[in-house]
Amino acid sequence: MIASFKNTLFINLDTESWPGKHLSPINRLLMTIVLISVFSVILETEQKFTDIYQSYFDVANSFFLYIFTIEYVARFWVIGLRPEYGGIRGRLRYLISPFSIIDLISIVPFWFSFGSEWLLIRILRLLRILKLARIPGLSSALKGIQRAISRRRFELYISIGLAVFMMLLAAISLYITERDIQPDAFGSIPRALWWGMATLTTVGYGDVYLISMLGKIFAGIFAFSGIGLVAMPTGILAAALSDSFQKNEDDTSAAE
Amino acid sequence: MIASFKNTLFINLDTESWPGKHLSPINRLLMTIVLISVFSVILETEQKFTDIYQSYFDVANSFFLYIFTIEYVARFWVIGLRPEYGGIRGRLRYLISPFSIIDLISIVPFWFSFGSEWLLIRILRLLRILKLARIPGLSSALKGIQRAISRRRFELYISIGLAVFMMLLAAISLYITERDIQPDAFGSIPRALWWGMATLTTVGYGDVYLISMLGKIFAGIFAFSGIGLVAMPTGILAAALSDSFQKNEDDTSAAE
């Protein structure tokens, strides 16, 4: 009977052994708890909240700790049913697998202390969301995107190189034009790069802007070329994905 | 003669029974009045206008109320000509249909009061614009977009997930880097998220920006990755729509 329970638990915990198209109910619950725990950690960094709700955070942290400890032990117990993790050597291999290490790191320190310095480590749990990548639909979508990006990586390198080059050019131009008028903002190329970045990405914080006529003309030219810097990777990605989608379909049709 | 008038009215009011390609003249007029009434409600929230034109707003509100009441009664009268809304049970089914409820909500409260607290309910009338989705051209365009989005929903989920992940990463990085220098803006992850959102979406309000060298370098990296966050869904949508348009055409050619 224990063997049967162990088996059921294994199928429910192991994403790849679950026969359904989506996640098993247990994994869906655990995923939700992971998300809530990350959300709770984020809120806990805000003093406004901890001032009022400290006791709730304490309860939540203990709750998450117990849940994730139980999960860790349970996974360790049933993982032996997967051939590659069978036996003592398999168990050791499982212990040093990335996800297992993340799971461990996100619980061990908290058995000893809940000091705020450990707070951020618990955000690492978010990485467990990556397990979702094993859901068939998401997995094939991810592969399609990866294939498109990898096939057109040289085109993307060029557009990144161009972006860096334009940013440097923008910074140097404005450094020459405006360094004497606004030494704080354009007194050196690294300083001018801050403006160049904000302009070429079209973020435009507005903490730094041009005053001189020539500087404004340069800024205008670089701001417009910023459109090109957005347009190029977008165009490459669109074309690459369009390619990748079509290929995928042709394969599907050919297989039918 | 009343039957004939009822029938004409029915054909003119019921979008799906109208034989033409566009909306019937009456529906076009009603659509225009809906738009004007929404526009009027928007203006009415501004005290500058109500201070001067209160009497005009009062007249307009009464006018809209009469028109929409007459429309409601007329629709209720003629809807019985549609088989699914025939008989008393059909009428009741019509009364609880979403559009009928919206129509009702946007008139009933105003028979009793025009208090500003009800003002916003009248904006719900805007939802009636959705009836436009029944025009053939718009309807097939809408279906094409929906099909493209639904076929590539996993790719879009991935790009949304990536966006959320990047925003969190940006907020955490800057929280660590800049929390001691600007506690007001980066003193907690929720606060840093506000900056992360403004940067990754390239909105860049400029109420918060980085001061430290390391913070600026981080900000630059995240601002550039913001370009990718715009490029990815755009590329996916472009590829999916291109696919969807082509398929549609192949079907049309095959049918010819």
Place this chain on the structure above:
Amino acid sequence: MIASFKNTLFINLDTESWPGKHLSPINRLLMTIVLISVFSVILETEQKFTDIYQSYFDVANSFFLYIFTIEYVARFWVIGLRPEYGGIRGRLRYLISPFSIIDLISIVPFWFSFGSEWLLIRILRLLRILKLARIPGLSSALKGIQRAISRRRFELYISIGLAVFMMLLAAISLYITERDIQPDAFGSIPRALWWGMATLTTVGYGDVYLISMLGKIFAGIFAFSGIGLVAMPTGILAAALSDSFQKNEDDTSAAE
């Protein structure tokens, strides 16, 4: 000999009668003068420049006036060689053609005065740049873009409609959330629309931003949906143009 000169002048002035692929040398010169004259008008609005260079502007304005007057007379003289503008009735028809009227408006007032109130009328000359649309390469590119936009107009209407709807929704949400905290910026829907516009287009001036926690969360959601509002028309245009380019090519191949 006059007839031969008139004919040469006609061929050189009339874009459609010129046998070459590009513009005739005379038209190229005139186009350059138009651009310079528009540029000069723009500079003339800036008092900093007129304070110093008023005499230059006066010379330039007289020069442009003589050139455009001569051009107008010359065009009127030779246009009779085009069959549709032959005879007195043809000449009259030419006089009321849009380009001829623009040409006339941009000279007549200046024979009497150069007052600054007429300044902007001269910018209308820029519309003459539209004549460039008759160059074969540009003309077919323009047709391709027009065809793509016109074929997918319903999809574009939907994305415009969605943008307006989102902007209204953003304004209403923030009006409700923040009107008591920032009455100046969010005290009415028209005021909140200013913020909504700046956020959804990702312009983000930063003159208005959110203070309350709930307001910031709303702002974040709308800022991210702003990415979608950019992505949708871009995707539609990309797909439509891709379609249009391919079709054009198939036609060319079929014709070969």
Place this chain on the structure above:
Amino acid sequence: MIASFKNTLFINLDTESWPGKHLSPINRLLMTIVLISVFSVILETEQKFTDIYQSYFDVANSFFLYIFTIEYVARFWVIGLRPEYGGIRGRLRYLISPFSIIDLISIVPFWFSFGSEWLLIRILRLLRILKLARIPGLSSALKGIQRAISRRRFELYISIGLAVFMMLLAAISLYITERDIQPDAFGSIPRALWWGMATLTTVGYGDVYLISMLGKIFAGIFAFSGIGLVAMPTGILAAALSDSFQKNEDDTSAAE
């Protein structure tokens, strides 16, 4: 033995003679040194750094000078092995080739002085990165992008023309609307262009924004049309690249 060493050096230095797919180890090292030297020049413009690390910069500059001098001499020595640069005339032809001149400029002034006025010349070394364009993968990607842009250049001209036209229209509209309220920002068309540029590119510095109701409405319209200005070149590029990628593939399939 010297001949053999010269030959090995030649193959290692000359990008096109190297048989491998990537750069030769020596060229990779030199490329890295170029990047580091550019990075060092950028940092050297910031007084904060030179105040503390001046001695390090001095050492680095001498190091870069020796390395690039040795490289220059070595390249000059071995280049004779390439047929087109053989003999004295070939050597002279090499000396006046663009890359050779850049190499020379980036060393000669510094044998005499390291004054900060020469600082920027050393950034020219960055142009040597362009030699990377000879790597097969990058080179074919670059050709694909160039072909796509060149084939659709008229479409891109149109979108640039439209952008300039819209910017002018925006500036003129706001100049008329707001010149009396904000003479500093909208008192002339050149001034209004600064705002128009920031809005249409969606940079939105926020140093200038609209105050009057009519101005805000105009601003909103132009901000939304800014989306179109981004969407159009992106769509054109996406479609052109999609075309270019597909054609490339068809050629490859046909060749097989």
